[in-house]
Amino acid sequence: MKAILILVAGASLLLTTGCWGSLEIQTIHYVTAIGADYKDGEFVLYAQMLDFSDAAKLEGQAKTKKPTVYVGKAAGKSAWDAANKLQASAQQQLFWEQVSTIIVTENVLKADKHLEFLEFTNRYKEIRYNTWIFSTKENIEDIFKAQTFFKFSPLYTLLHEPKEQYRQNSSISPVRLYQFIRSLKDKARSSYLPSLTFNAAFWRENGKNMKLLEIDGADLFQTKRWNGWISRTDLTGWQWVNPKTQSYPVALLADDDISAVMLFKKPRIHIRPQAKWDKAYFDMTITLDAYLVELREAMTENELMERYTKLLEGQILHVFREGIRIHTDVLNLGDTLYRSNPRVWQQMADDHSFVLHNDAIRHLKINIHFNDTGEYKFVPQKQKDEDK
Structure with a gap:
């Protein structure tokens, strides 16, 4: 009986000495932002991936290189179709739980495709409702590669962290995905998306103008319908x-x-x-x-x-x-x-x-x-x- 117990214990140890289905963190590709454009009857989906080691701020150590930004782009008849193409071309498994920002172009709004894209984000269960959401007239790839101060990760830009700037200058309030969806469904309220652009007028790096992100206005909606854009000045x-x-x-x-x-x-x-x-x-x-x-x-x-x-x-x-x-x-x-x-x-x-x-x-x-x-x-x- 004692011998049998020893054999059972040994077998249990062999079965629990590893996680066969686990993935090494360095082999996972984390998507940090997604963007949607609409051209020639197709959705164009963008995905931003960052090297998270660039986000580490070690005390007393200056950053010696600019952060690495990877941008994926795929077109499809639907947002699902484009997302599947991005996943098929990635070299490792894509994870979408770290998406902190969504951005849609004015082309999507003018084509009345924003509700279809929101349906995609709703059914893509990995994308959380507390992500930020913006609109833009700019090229999404350029926004995903926007410059930063002190060679910091793009995670420290307006795209991913708009709250800090809003505390100092409360012009146009940033919007979470769940807030936008909720206001769209409210028949008595209007909805809006802050719009992102570039501003190269105020900051320079080693004598060269820096193109930094800025909120320049908002796209307005009434009863789920896009009605137009109003500038920040107005x-x-x-x-x-x-x-x-x-x-x-x-x-x-x-x-x-x-x-x-x-x-x-x-x-x-x-x-x-x-x-x-x-x-x-x-x-x-x-x-x-x-x-x-x-x-x-x-x-x-x-x-x-x-x-x-x-x-x-x-x-x-x-x-x-x-x-x-x-x-x-x-x-x-x-x-x-x-x-x-x-x-x-x-x-x-x-x-x-x-x-x-x-x-x-x-x-x-x-x-x-x-x-x-x-x-x-x-x-x-x-x-x-x-x-x-």
């Missing part, structure tokens, strides 16, 4: 109706010169919808925390507040009118009516769930809470009155 003011906004500087100009710079944070938005004469109207109140960063013109505190209030109101109304132009409720005003009175919203909404008109914003009020002036001093109101 979307200035969008951040004041976005509760996610963390920090955004605004310069006050006079005669093409800067009079003051204020940093605004934490907008609190209150929108009251009302139906009147078969039309929807909205009363908006927005409260902002403000910090004075620079003051170059002598003025009173009240004068500064009045000028900034007028400026911010103008920005919001401009964004509203840009949305009207492409038949999109950029500020999601209609959603507030839908939440408060869905029956009335249903009566007013057109075939694309649009309830706005040129006079839909009836009242707009900006409240600025002044928190800090730094070392700057305002002109006393009494002195200002005497000077007049």
Whole structure:
């Protein structure tokens, strides 16, 4: 009996001394980003792969070479067809669990193929819902090979990590895949994708201009349909109706010169919808925390507040009118009516769930809470009155 037990134990050890189905990590090809274009009736699928050793930041060691970026490209009648071609041509097994970013071109949006591509990402179970998603007019391969600072991995670019820049300058909020899909399905809300481009105007490396990634606008959708693109300049003011906004500087100009710079944070938005004469109207109140960063013109505190209030109101109304132009409720005003009175919203909404008109914003009020002036001093109101 003892001999039998010894033989059984020995056999068990032999069977458990290895993982026969396991793969060495260096033999696995990890896809870090995918992109979709649409040309000549076919999907063109791109895949970015990185050498993860390039991502290591060892203390006290400078990087001596630029990171290696591999880009795969395949065309097919569907995204599935193109993905299968990429996998068939890879030298080792492709793993898609590490995809952190998805990007689609304007060609996909204009051809109304974005829903078909989203169906592909939904059914490809390895691709997670918390990936970032962008749009672009640029060549996807060029975006996947975008330059970085200090020879860091592309994982440290706007493409893969947009949150850090947004904390400092909350212009257009980055979007997760699940957020985009959820908003597309919401019949009373608009959806958007931040659009990526290159900017070579500000940074140089060893005397040569660097082409760095930048968000230059957004592609807008209403009821799953792509309605058009709006530039970042024309979307200035969008951040004041976005509760996610963390920090955004605004310069006050006079005669093409800067009079003051204020940093605004934490907008609190209150929108009251009302139906009147078969039309929807909205009363908006927005409260902002403000910090004075620079003051170059002598003025009173009240004068500064009045000028900034007028400026911010103008920005919001401009964004509203840009949305009207492409038949999109950029500020999601209609959603507030839908939440408060869905029956009335249903009566007013057109075939694309649009309830706005040129006079839909009836009242707009900006409240600025002044928190800090730094070392700057305002002109006393009494002195200002005497000077007049």
